[in-house]
Amino acid sequence: MKTWSELNTLQPIVTKMLTNGIEKERIAHAYLFQGSRGTGKKEASILVAKSFFCPNQTEVEPCHVCRECKRIDSGNHPDLHWVKPDGASIKKEQIAHLQKEFTYTGLESNQKVYIIEHADRMTTNASNQLLKFLEEPSKNTVAILLTENNQSILNTIRSRCQIMSFKPLNPIALQQKLVENGVTEATARLTSYLTNNVSEAIELSHDGWFAKSREIVIKLIEVLHEQKDEAFLFLHNQWLNHFQDREQTQLGLDLLLIWYKDFIYYHIERQEAIIFMNEIDRFEKYTYTLSQKFATKAIKNILEAKSKLMANVNPTLVIEDLVLHLQR
Amino acid sequence: MKFVIQRNQLMESVQDVMKAISSKTTIPILSGMKLEATTDGVKLTGSDSDISIESFIPTEENGIVFVENIEPGSIILQAKYFPEIVRKLPEQTVEIESDEQFNVTIRSGSAEFNLNGQDPQEYPQLPKLHTENSFELPIDLLKDLIRQTVFAVSTSETRPILTGVNMVLRDEKLHFVATDSHRLASRTIPMSDITSEVTFKNIVIPGKSLNELNKILEDSQDKIEISVTENQILFRTKHLYFLSRLLDGNYPETSRLIPEQSKTNVVIDAKELLHSIDRASLLAKESRNNVVKLMTKDGHTIEISSNSPEVGKVLDEVKVDSIEGEELKISFSAKYMMDALKAINTEKVKILFTGAMRPFIIKPGSEEEEILQLILPVRTY
Numbered sequence: 001m002k003t004w005s006e007l008n009t010l011q012p013i014v015t016k017m018l019t020n021g022i023e024k025e026r027i028a029h030a031y032l033f034q035g036s037r038g039t040g041k042k043e044a045s046i047l048v049a050k051s052f053f054c055p056n057q058t059e060v061e062p063c064h065v066c067r068e069c070k071r072i073d074s075g076n077h078p079d080l081h082w083v084k085p086d087g088a089s090i091k092k093e094q095i096a097h098l099q100k101e102f103t104y105t106g107l108e109s110n111q112k113v114y115i116i117e118h119a120d121r122m123t124t125n126a127s128n129q130l131l132k133f134l135e136e137p138s139k140n141t142v143a144i145l146l147t148e149n150n151q152s153i154l155n156t157i158r159s160r161c162q163i164m165s166f167k168p169l170n171p172i173a174l175q176q177k178l179v180e181n182g183v184t185e186a187t188a189r190l191t192s193y194l195t196n197n198v199s200e201a202i203e204l205s206h207d208g209w210f211a212k213s214r215e216i217v218i219k220l221i222e223v224l225h226e227q228k229d230e231a232f233l234f235l236h237n238q239w240l241n242h243f244q245d246r247e248q249t250q251l252g253l254d255l256l257l258i259w260y261k262d263f264i265y266y267h268i269e270r271q272e273a274i275i276f277m278n279e280i281d282r283f284e285k286y287t288y289t290l291s292q293k294f295a296t297k298a299i300k301n302i303l304e305a306k307s308k309l310m311a312n313v314n315p316t317l318v319i320e321d322l323v324l325h326l327q328r
Numbered sequence: 329m330k331f332v333i334q335r336n337q338l339m340e341s342v343q344d345v346m347k348a349i350s351s352k353t354t355i356p357i358l359s360g361m362k363l364e365a366t367t368d369g370v371k372l373t374g375s376d377s378d379i380s381i382e383s384f385i386p387t388e389e390n391g392i393v394f395v396e397n398i399e400p401g402s403i404i405l406q407a408k409y410f411p412e413i414v415r416k417l418p419e420q421t422v423e424i425e426s427d428e429q430f431n432v433t434i435r436s437g438s439a440e441f442n443l444n445g446q447d448p449q450e451y452p453q454l455p456k457l458h459t460e461n462s463f464e465l466p467i468d469l470l471k472d473l474i475r476q477t478v479f480a481v482s483t484s485e486t487r488p489i490l491t492g493v494n495m496v497l498r499d500e501k502l503h504f505v506a507t508d509s510h511r512l513a514s515r516t517i518p519m520s521d522i523t524s525e526v527t528f529k530n531i532v533i534p535g536k537s538l539n540e541l542n543k544i545l546e547d548s549q550d551k552i553e554i555s556v557t558e559n560q561i562l563f564r565t566k567h568l569y570f571l572s573r574l575l576d577g578n579y580p581e582t583s584r585l586i587p588e589q590s591k592t593n594v595v596i597d598a599k600e601l602l603h604s605i606d607r608a609s610l611l612a613k614e615s616r617n618n619v620v621k622l623m624t625k626d627g628h629t630i631e632i633s634s635n636s637p638e639v640g641k642v643l644d645e646v647k648v649d650s651i652e653g654e655e656l657k658i659s660f661s662a663k664y665m666m667d668a669l670k671a672i673n674t675e676k677v678k679i680l681f682t683g684a685m686r687p688f689i690i691k692p693g694s695e696e697e698e699i700l701q702l703i704l705p706v707r708t709y
C-alpha cells in the first residue's frame with residue numbers, strides 16, 4: 001500500500017476525500033485519522049506528507065522517487081516531524097519539543113507537517129499542551145493525528161480536527177485472501193480478527209510464538225474449568241514465561257477474550273461468528289457447567305485487566321488478579 | 329568521490345563542524361557529517377537543524393596544497409566515529425574514497441578504515457547563498473553586539489518569540505534588541521557604507537544560536553559577511569559558514585517602551601555602582617526576587633540598600649558625579665542591574681529615571697546613543 005490508487009482499493013472514501021482536498025488545495029490544518037489496526041492510517045499520512053512536499057506529482061500522486069519522497073520514506077525529512085509514544089505514552093515534553101520546533105522557521109521550506117502516532121496515548125498534560133497548539137495553527141502547517149481508539153481522544157481535540165474514519169476491512173475478504181495465501185482457515189479467522197493488515201496476518205500465522213500463545217490460552221481455559229487448583233501453578237509455569245512484556249500480555253488477553261466471546265456466540269447459536277472453530281467440542285462440553293452470565297462477566301474482567309495493563313499496573317499482578325476472578 | 333587531504337586541516341574543520349552536531353537528533357541523518365568534494369576543495373557540513381556549520385577546505389592557499397586528486401562527489405559519515413578516526417590516523421595525509429554503495433575507505437599510511445556511509449541525498453538542503461543581499465561587519469563588533477544584547481533574551485518558552493534577538497536594518501542603522509519583558513537591551517550601530525539593495529525586515533535570531541556563534545568566532549578585526557534568506561541567516565567568514573534558523577512570528581514593537589523624558593538623571597562610576605549592587609545583593613539573593621533599593625541623597629551620594637528580614641540588611645553609599653532632578657526611591661532586581669552594567673562596559677554610566685514606578689534607562693556616560701539598557705522596577709512597600 002504505497003500509492004493513492006493502491007489505497008483507493010482499501011479505503012475509497014477516505015482516499016477520495018483526501019485527494020480531493022489536495023487537488024483543490026484545501027488541505028485542513030489538522031486531521032484525525034481513526035480506524036483499527038492495519039487499516040492504512042500510517043500509509044495515508046505518509047501519502048499526505050508526500051503530496052504536500054513532492055515537487056513533481058502527477059495530479060495528486062507523488063512521484064515516490066524524488067529527494068523529498070525518499071527522505072519522507074526514510075524518516076529524514078527535516079520539515080516532517082513524527083511523534084511516537086515514548087514508552088507507554090506520549091509525554092508532555094515531547095509535545096513541548098514539537099511546539100518549540102514550530103516557533104522556528106522551516107529548515108528547507110516554510111511548510112511543515114507533524115504526525116502524531118497513537119494520539120490516544122497522550123497524557124492529559126500532553127493533550128492539553130497540544131490543544132493550545134492546535135487552536136492557533138501557523139500557516140502552512142498540517143497536523144495528522146493517528147489513533148486506533150478515537151473515544152479516548154479529548155473532545156476538545158477531536159472538534160478541532162477534520163476526522164477521517166478508516167473503515168475496517170471486510171473480515172471475510174481478508175480471510176479469503178489469507179486462505180489464498182496458504183493459511184489454514186482456523187488461523188485465518190483468528191488473525192483476521194487481530195489485525196486488518198494482510199502481510200501482518202500472514203506473518204502472525206507463520207509465527208511459532210503466536211501458535212504457542214494460542215495453545216497456552218486454550219490450556220489456561222482448560223485448567224481454569226477443570227483443575228481449578230492448578231491455575232496459579234500453570235500461570236507461573238507457562239503463561240508468565242511465554243507472555244513476557246506488556247504487548248505480549250495484551251495479545252494473550254485478546255485471545256482469551258475471543259474465546260469467551262465465541263462461547264457466548266455458541267450459546268446464542270451464532271455458530272458462523274465463532275473464531276476458534278476447533279473449539280466447538282469444548283463449548284459443547286462446557287455448556288452445562290458454564291453459564292452465559294459468567295462468560296459475560298469474564299469478558300468484563302478481561303477488558304478491565306486490559307485497561308489496567310495500559311495504566312502501567314504490573315503485568316504479573318494483573319494476570320493473577322484476572323485468574324482469581326475467572327477461577328471462581 | 330575521492331580526495332587526498334592534509335590531516336591537520338581536516339582535523340580543524342572536523343572540530344568546527346562537530347560543534348553543530350548533537351547526539352540527540354530527531355532526524356537520524358543529522359547524526360552524520362556531510363563531506364562534499366568539488367574541484368575547488370572539500371566542504372564539511374554538520375547540523376542539528378537549529379544551527380548548521382559548514383567548513384570549507386580549499387585545494388590550496390598561499391601556495392600550500394591542502395587537497396589533491398579530487399574526484400567530485402559527496403557522502404554522509406557517522407559523526408560518532410569520524411573525528412576520532414581522523415585524530416588517531418598515523419600519517420599527515422589522509423585519503424578518503426567512497427563508492428556508489430556508500431562504502432567509505434579512509435587510508436593513511438599503514439591504516440585503512442572501511443566505514444558505512446549514507447546517501448547524501450538524504451541530508452537536508454541548506455539554502456543557497458544570496459550574496460547580493462548581504463552586508464559585512466568586523467567580527468569583534470559582531471561579538472560585542474551579541475554580548476551586549478543576548479543576555480536579556482527570555483528563557484521561558486511561554487512567548488517563544490522573546491527567546492530571540494530582534495535584528496532590524498533601518499535608516500542606515502543596524503539595531504539589535506532583546507527583551508524578556510522585564511528588561512530590554514539594545515545596541516545600535518551605524519551602517520553608512522551599506523548598499524540600499526540589502527533588504528530584510530525585522531528578523532528574530534534565536535538567542536541560543538547567537539551564543540553558539542559567539543563561542544565559535546575568535547576575536548579579530550576580520551570581516552564577517554551576514555546574509556539573510558527567507559528562513560535562515562548566514563554568517564560567513566573566510567572558510568566557516570554558520571547558518572541558523574530564525575524564529576517565526578512578529579517581534580513586539582519595542583521603541584515605544586523607551587521613555588523619552590526623564591525626571592532624575594544620575595551620572596556615576598560604573599564599577600563602583602556594580603560593586604555596591606553586588607554587595608547589596610549578597611543578602612537579597614536569599615529572599616526570592618533578589619531586589620535592591622536605590623535612594624538619592626543630598627546631591628552627592630546614592631544609598632543602595634537591601635533588606636531580607638530573615639537574614640539581615642545591607643546599607644551602602646556610593647558617591648555620584650552628579651544628580652539632577654527629583655528625589656527618588658526605587659527598587660529593582662540586582663541581577664538585571666549587574667547584567668546591564670557589565671554589558672555597557674564603560675567607565676561612567678548615565679541612569680535616567682522617570683519615577684519609582686516607571687522603567688529606567690542606563691546608558692554609557694559619554695554621549696553615544698548606541699547602547700541602551702532598560703529595566704523595569706519592582707514594586708515594594
